[in-house]
Amino acid sequence: MKIKSLLKTSATGQQVIVKGWVRTFRANRFIALNDGSTLGNLQCVVDFESMDDALLKSINTGAAIKITGNYIESQGKGQSHEIQVTDLHIYGEADPESYPIQPKKHSLEFLREKAHLRVRTTTFSAVMRLRSALAFGVHQFFRNEGFQYVNTPIITGSDAEGAGEMFRVSALDFENTPFTKEGNIDFSKDFFGKETHLTVSGQLEAETYAMGLGEVYTFGPTFRAENSNTTRHLAEFWMIEPEMAFFDLNDNMDLAEKFIKNVLNYILKECEEDLIFLDDRLKQEDKSKPQAERSSMGLLEKIKFVVENEFKRVSYTEAIDILRNSKPNKKKKFKFNIDKWGADLQSEHERFLVEKHFNCPVILYDYPATIKAFYMRMNEDQKTVSAMDILFPGIGEIVGGSQREERLDVLQKRIKAMGIDEKELWWYLDLRRFGSAPHSGFGLGFERLVLFATGMSNIRDVIPFPRTPQNAAF
Ligand code: ATP
Numbered sequence: 001m002k003i004k005s006l007l008k009t010s011a012t013g014q015q016v017i018v019k020g021w022v023r024t025f026r027a028n029r030f031i032a033l034n035d036g037s038t039l040g041n042l043q044c045v046v047d048f049e050s051m052d053d054a055l056l057k058s059i060n061t062g063a064a065i066k067i068t069g070n071y072i073e074s075q076g077k078g079q080s081h082e083i084q085v086t087d088l089h090i091y092g093e094a095d096p097e098s099y100p101i102q103p104k105k106h107s108l109e110f111l112r113e114k115a116h117l118r119v120r121t122t123t124f125s126a127v128m129r130l131r132s133a134l135a136f137g138v139h140q141f142f143r144n145e146g147f148q149y150v151n152t153p154i155i156t157g158s159d160a161e162g163a164g165e166m167f168r169v170s171a172l173d174f175e176n177t178p179f180t181k182e183g184n185i186d187f188s189k190d191f192f193g194k195e196t197h198l199t200v201s202g203q204l205e206a207e208t209y210a211m212g213l214g215e216v217y218t219f220g221p222t223f224r225a226e227n228s229n230t231t232r233h234l235a236e237f238w239m240i241e242p243e244m245a246f247f248d249l250n251d252n253m254d255l256a257e258k259f260i261k262n263v264l265n266y267i268l269k270e271c272e273e274d275l276i277f278l279d280d281r282l283k284q285e286d287k288s289k290p291q292a293e294r295s296s297m298g299l300l301e302k303i304k305f306v307v308e309n310e311f312k313r314v315s316y317t318e319a320i321d322i323l324r325n326s327k328p329n330k331k332k333k334f335k336f337n338i339d340k341w342g343a344d345l346q347s348e349h350e351r352f353l354v355e356k357h358f359n360c361p362v363i364l365y366d367y368p369a370t371i372k373a374f375y376m377r378m379n380e381d382q383k384t385v386s387a388m389d390i391l392f393p394g395i396g397e398i399v400g401g402s403q404r405e406e407r408l409d410v411l412q413k414r415i416k417a418m419g420i421d422e423k424e425l426w427w428y429l430d431l432r433r434f435g436s437a438p439h440s441g442f443g444l445g446f447e448r449l450v451l452f453a454t455g456m457s458n459i460r461d462v463i464p465f466p467r468t469p470q471n472a473a474f
């Protein structure tokens with residue numbers, strides 16, 4: 001039986017078999033067993049007098065074991081039920097001298113170096129169960145809304161969006177690289193007969209599917225070779241990208257807000273125990289921080305706040321006015337001072353708006369065209385585009401989206417102005433040639449959502465094996 005279902009039953013007296021890993025073994029008598037199905041451990045009581053000494057010695061933290069016994073009401077305090085062990089089998093021992101995950105507090109930095117074993121800690125198992133539930137909540141939400149799930153390619157032959165920050169995909173021999181007469185690398189000899197990269201986003205391909213299936217979403221890995229060594233950037237991360245025909249920017253914002261609230265609500269219902277644990281963990285962490293750095297809200301409180309309150313919608317122009325007149329700007333406290341309209345917002349500005357000014361999630365919309373991508377729809381003012389970013393407390397940007405430019409001539413003009421080769425995008429432009437329609441979409445970085453939902457502070461701790469600059473261990 002899984003410990004999760006066992007701990008839910010009160011049907012005592014039954015004989016059960018459970019398999020898992022020893023968290024602790026106390027007084028030669030009490031095993032705290034965990035099988036990953038739930039936060040809680042199952043107390044298993046062994047009768048050491050009738051047990052073989054060698055067997056007893058190998059019940060160490062980390063060992064994989066099978067327990068057969070009677071499920072009974074607990075004799076002791078601290079748990080309602082326990083197992084009276086009648087038979088114990090050890091699958092694999094864990095030498096206490098060398099097993100790194102001992103029953104004491106390990107730092108997150110230390111555990112990052114033991115990423116293959118860290119899921120055996122309470123914190124990481126809770127985080128990863130939440131991650132899994134969130135992913136399910138995402139699929140459930142879109143399914144209920146009538147969206148189709150599309151898988152866009154991971155290897156891409158179009159480098160229109162993120163040129164300069166993509167990982168190359170190649171099967172060429174580095175020792176024996178083919179060159180053209182002009183002395184360039186001859187990609188026609190490469191596997192695909194052309195240059196290819198790992199995708200930075202599935203959006204352009206998702207758009208093609210929205211223009212036939214109506215409402216679609218992708219949920220897959222994306223890659224960025226930018227050297228951003230922050231607590232919010234990974235080189236490999238998972239992105240959720242819905243794309244909807246006949247949606248304008250307002251519909252897009254409505255959907256994004258509903259979506260985030262819905263998946264957070266889902267984990268409030270499904271993952272209560274893990275959330276309570278992480279909430280408590282955060283409170284403990286906070287105690288060791290100076291007053292000014294402590295979170296004003298607990299984790300559960302924060303999630304509920306987001307679920308229950310409307311996101312504040314503010315235009316870029318309004319935001320710039322607020323920032324320009326803000327205290328930190330006047331006192332030159334920002335690293336990048338905001339002096340005029342058109343400035344790109346840095347995360348310090350986004351966080352000021354969300355954490356200091358509005359104190360709630362914020363949707364910024366109608367950004368200057370000059371700081372946004374070519375595919376975003378030009379507004380009537382000819383200065384701004386129908387873009388929207390959702391900013392979250394503690395995270396900064398969690399969603400980036402827009403209404404897409406559906407007018408062929410306008411799109412061609414922007415592509416040209418941005419110095420992109422139109423030929424690269426022939427298929428994307430075809431969507432505007434044949435049955436074009438207003439449409440919108442957004443991208444939500446899954447790990448940023450997991451960060452928010454778990455209260456963890458480093459994105460490296462919410463994905464099993466993080467890839468960051470100089471780090472691709474495991
Ligand atoms: P940022 O300004 O934070 O770098 P971005 O503007 O590059 O974000 P987009 O290209 O709009 O982000 O990507 C959509 C979403 O993907 C973002 O809102 C964010 O949630 C997420 N995201 C972007 N880059 C990363 C990254 N390197 N690691 C994890 N998530 C990311």
Ligand code: MN
């Ligand atoms: Mn970025």
